[in-house]
Amino acid sequence: MALMLQFRNIIFTTLFIVSITSSQSWGDVMKQGMEIFNEKAGCSACHVLKHAGSEGNIGPNLDMSKDSKDVAYVKDMVQNGLGVMPAFGEDGILTPEEVDIVSKYVANVAGK
Amino acid sequence: MPKKQNVNSSRRNFLAGSATVAGAAAAASVMPISIANANHTAADAKGLPSWTSWKKRSALIIHSDKGMETHRDAIGESVITPLRHVYIRNNMPTMSDAQIGNRNNWKLKVEGVKNPKTYTLAQLKQLAQRTEATVLQCSGNGRGFFAHKPRGSQWETGAAANLIWTGCPVSAIVKDCGGVVSGAKFMTSAGADMPKQLDPKKALVERSVPIKAHKDALVAWEVNGVAIPNSHGGPLRMITPGYFGINNVKHIGKLAFTAKESSVKYMKSSYRISPIGKKGSQYPSCWEMPVKSWITSPLKSAKSGNVVVSGVAMGGTRKASSIKVSVDGGKSWKSAKFTGPDMGKFAWRRFVFETKLKPGTYKIVSKASAGGKSQPKLRMENRRGYAHNGWLDHGVDVTVS
Numbered sequence: 001m002a003l004m005l006q007f008r009n010i011i012f013t014t015l016f017i018v019s020i021t022s023s024q025s026w027g028d029v030m031k032q033g034m035e036i037f038n039e040k041a042g043c044s045a046c047h048v049l050k051h052a053g054s055e056g057n058i059g060p061n062l063d064m065s066k067d068s069k070d071v072a073y074v075k076d077m078v079q080n081g082l083g084v085m086p087a088f089g090e091d092g093i094l095t096p097e098e099v100d101i102v103s104k105y106v107a108n109v110a111g112k
Numbered sequence: 113m114p115k116k117q118n119v120n121s122s123r124r125n126f127l128a129g130s131a132t133v134a135g136a137a138a139a140a141s142v143m144p145i146s147i148a149n150a151n152h153t154a155a156d157a158k159g160l161p162s163w164t165s166w167k168k169r170s171a172l173i174i175h176s177d178k179g180m181e182t183h184r185d186a187i188g189e190s191v192i193t194p195l196r197h198v199y200i201r202n203n204m205p206t207m208s209d210a211q212i213g214n215r216n217n218w219k220l221k222v223e224g225v226k227n228p229k230t231y232t233l234a235q236l237k238q239l240a241q242r243t244e245a246t247v248l249q250c251s252g253n254g255r256g257f258f259a260h261k262p263r264g265s266q267w268e269t270g271a272a273a274n275l276i277w278t279g280c281p282v283s284a285i286v287k288d289c290g291g292v293v294s295g296a297k298f299m300t301s302a303g304a305d306m307p308k309q310l311d312p313k314k315a316l317v318e319r320s321v322p323i324k325a326h327k328d329a330l331v332a333w334e335v336n337g338v339a340i341p342n343s344h345g346g347p348l349r350m351i352t353p354g355y356f357g358i359n360n361v362k363h364i365g366k367l368a369f370t371a372k373e374s375s376v377k378y379m380k381s382s383y384r385i386s387p388i389g390k391k392g393s394q395y396p397s398c399w400e401m402p403v404k405s406w407i408t409s410p411l412k413s414a415k416s417g418n419v420v421v422s423g424v425a426m427g428g429t430r431k432a433s434s435i436k437v438s439v440d441g442g443k444s445w446k447s448a449k450f451t452g453p454d455m456g457k458f459a460w461r462r463f464v465f466e467t468k469l470k471p472g473t474y475k476i477v478s479k480a481s482a483g484g485k486s487q488p489k490l491r492m493e494n495r496r497g498y499a500h501n502g503w504l505d506h507g508v509d510v511t512v513s
Contacts, residue, residue: 045309048177057205058307058315060176061161067176073263082263083203083382084315 033105036098041078041088043102051109059085062110071107078103163206164343171197175265178202182270185411187424191452191462192245193273195336198344201250201271203317203378204305206343207363215339215347220331224300224369226290233333233348240284242330244353245276245455247426251356251383251398254491254500260388262497269406269506274424274460277351279332282367286326296369299326301350304365313376318366319359320373321352321399328353328429328458331364353458354429356398356499358383373397386495401428403487404501405435405463405480413511414469421448421465427482431457434481437465441475442489442504448478469512477507 037043037052044054048061062068078099079089089099160167161177171186171194180200187193212218216234231239250271252264265271282299286292298320306316332351333340340346345362352359358378373379379397386395405425425435436445448465463478479487491502500506 058310060178064161064174065176066174076263080263083378084310086314 029101029104030108032098033101033108036094036102037105040098041094041102043106046085049106049110051112062106063112065110068110069107071103074106075099075103163208164200164341166196166341167200168194168196172199173270175267179265181265181267182273184269184406185408186270187273187408189408189422189462191274191455191459192276192336195275195338195341195344198248198273198275199250199267199271200343201265201357202343202362203358204303204315204362205307207305208342212342212347212363215333218347220348220364221366222285222289222368223366224293224296225286226293229289231285236280236285236331236348237333239288240280241278242281243276243278244328244330244351245274245459246351246353247401247458247460248273248275248357248360249401249426251358251498252496254505255497257491257500257502257505258493258497260493260497262495264496271357274426274455275335276337276455277330277332277349278334279330279348279351282326282329282331285331285367286369292323292369295371297323298370298373299323299329299352300368300370300374301359301361301364302366302368302374303345303361303363305363316376317358317361317378318374318376319361320370320379321355321359323369325352325355325359325399326369331367354400356383356401358398383498384496385492385498388493388495391495398498401426402499402501403427403430403432403480403482403485404506405432405478405487405503406506407437407476407478407508410476410510411508413513416469416471416512419467419469419512421467421476421478423463423478424460425450425463425478425480426460427457427480429457430483430485432461432480432482435461435463436479436481437463437467438477438479439467439469439474441507442477442479445479471512474510474512475507476510477503479503 034052044052044056046056046058048055048063050063067073081087086093088094160169171183173181173183175181182197182199186197216232218233219230221230222228250267253267253271255262255264256266256268300318300320302316302318329352332349333347335344340349348364350361350364380393381391383398384393384395386392405423407421407423409422421437425432435448437448438445448463450461451464452462487501487503489502489504491500491505
């Protein structure tokens with residue numbers, strides 16, 4: 001019984017820590033995501049995304065696209081590119097972590 | 113939704129070689145997927161972008177502000193597609209009136225001819241004129257049926273239209289310039305729409321097609337009785353009858369006859385029909401369109417008794433010669449009738465099939481033939497979901513009550 005209680009406490013403690021960490025890192029993800037979007041990747045030069053304040057008109061308006069709320073779709077596009085859009089991941093322009101962060105950011109704020 | 117991929121050897125041969133799209137599509141073999149969402153309408157789809165606000169919103173599925181698809185039931189019953197309903201697919205931003213300036217002063221530079229020249233649009237209008245009806249179809253029309261979810265807009269049937277163009281025949285331009293230079297094998301068209309800050313190698317929309325295509329091609333300034341709208345590539349657009357949409361270069365500024373295909377990305381690596389998981393310029397480019405048809409009515413339901421099945425059939429670069437309809441998913445076929453004017457081999461034909469149906473559910477499919485080839489049953493699997501002309505995916509599940 002004591003072992004079970006100890007195990008339960010470990011689980012609760014772990015969940016709490018994960019929860020706090022996740023909460024903090026989500027804010028970081030959004031902040032970093034916008035920075036990557038506007039600066040390192042320069043997505044803003046080609047896309048409209050109201051949340052990032054960007055008004056590029058080469059590629060699709062991300063606030064209007066049906067797919068830009070789908071993080072897997074966005075990540076695939078950022079990783080592999082399409083048409084004139086560079087393959088930010090495949091060509092090493094962004095690190096895998098940065099691809100992940102900017103994709104989560106776009107999917108979360110598109111249309112808002 | 114079955115996802116088994118049973119690709120036959122004919123397809124492999126095609127993908128490894130240089131067979132035509134039409135030939136390969138006829139040999140395609142892979143399991144179909146459900147078309148339950150064929151006439152999809154996004155509940156959260158937003159309005160039209162400002163640069164093409166003259167379009168009819170209710171006729172279009174908005175994939176993005178650069179990609180708009182005609183609803184399956186919105187191509188109309190008059191053979192020609194109403195311009196307000198016609199799909200939009202842009203690789204570059206549409207040029208504005210300010211960028212274009214006086215339309216009659218738009219310039220077309222012609223190279224790869226014995227006497228290179230630059231024409232204004234006004235001069236082209238005076239040189240020669242031809243009017244032609246053609247099917248304009250995005251290479252990825254039907255991509256939405258592929259099980260592996262290729263990247264790009266999930267077009268089903270609506271990235272296609274039948275349009276009447278008026279322009280100057282390219283053959284007249286060639287003649288006026290003293291003929292093409294020796295060794296020319298391709299007709300290469302470049303758009304003038306690339307923003308200057310971009311790298312032409314990566315962003316210039318420049319497409320090469322086999323030089324034989326120039327005999328049918330025209331540089332057009334009018335569509336369906338009006339000046340070509342900017343969003344459809346006005347004031348001057350290359351029209352390559354029978355070839356996929358990308359070859360019909362918008363805002364054309366340069367026409368050249370070249371020994372080699374263009375080396376830009378849109379020619380070299382984009383629009384290549386490669387196996388899933390592979391890419392490269394060794395694979396066939398999206399050039400000639402294969403024979404294809406689809407039903408436009410009924411799409412979901414019908415009343416029992418006399419039912420009129422209708423749709424459109426096209427032959428690519430060959431005249432659509434016949435059309436058959438099956439109401440039992442392809443087990444038995446009957447000939448349907450073409451109706452409406454025959455606008456030439458590059459246009460589509462409207463077809464009708466009158467039948468009597470009792471209450472129940474029906475898988476209604478159509479199969480067109482052209483140049484001795486018929487639509488294959490199954491789609492040709494490929495990485496980017498191009499050139500789909502399989503009849504099964506394009507069928508409709510109809511409930512008759």
